[in-house]
Amino acid sequence: MGITKTQIFNEKQNKLATILKVLAHPARIAILEYISKQKACICNDIVAEIGLAQPTISQHLKELKNIDLISGEIEGKKVCYCINLKKWKEIQQLLNSFFVSTHSNCC
Amino acid sequence: MGITKTQIFNEKQNKLATILKVLAHPARIAILEYISKQKACICNDIVAEIGLAQPTISQHLKELKNIDLISGEIEGKKVCYCINLKKWKEIQQLLNSFFVSTHSNCC
């Protein structure tokens, strides 16, 4: 049905899945990589850098903002998007503990 | 259009996104957690454990198999699913290097 039965899973599983879903798109990975490479706060040069239309980029940025992974500061006409380091590390930690605690013990 | 423009992204970005997409579902997270908890190779007790229909679980297992994250060994009537540790660690490494190399330097 295209709808995920979140009710039957626990909070941790749903949280992890939600975060991974946001990261699971090459455009959003590219956006994060691009933002991180910039010396200064850079705005929608992202549109020029990545070959997607402006509304599409804006939508991807919104999804990254929704989970608080990036924040956008308005600077005149432009908006400056930055990675939220605190959240970034929190997610890194979450993922790492998932990988560490999950390991095969058969076959 | 529901279709991702993979052509405009590099191989690494697409690979990472593909892997994350597979992991980005609570059922598949739950399946991996469940398999890892079992002492022996356990098969579709997964269906009983997780509250989804057998075809649905079978489909999720297939997706995990597609990226070689788990392997299924036939044991009589049953199939024994195990985490592929080599791939597991490879993905962990891939994710970790993404997180380490991507960090904010503005705002």
Added chain:
DNA sequence: AGTTATTATCGTAATATTGCAATATATAAA
């Protein structure tokens, strides 16, 4: 106020994903 530049939102088309009933396949047991 009018113009221009930047970003966000809306509406919509195309495609993907999720979930399941029905069915097929395979193996073991009777």
Added chain:
DNA sequence: TTTATATATTGCAATATTACGATAATAACT
């Protein structure tokens, strides 16, 4: 060989995601 059990596949309905044109909103400049 029939029956029962375990798993895979098919087909389909419901919903989600991706992408973009059109348009709105905002802000700087004239």
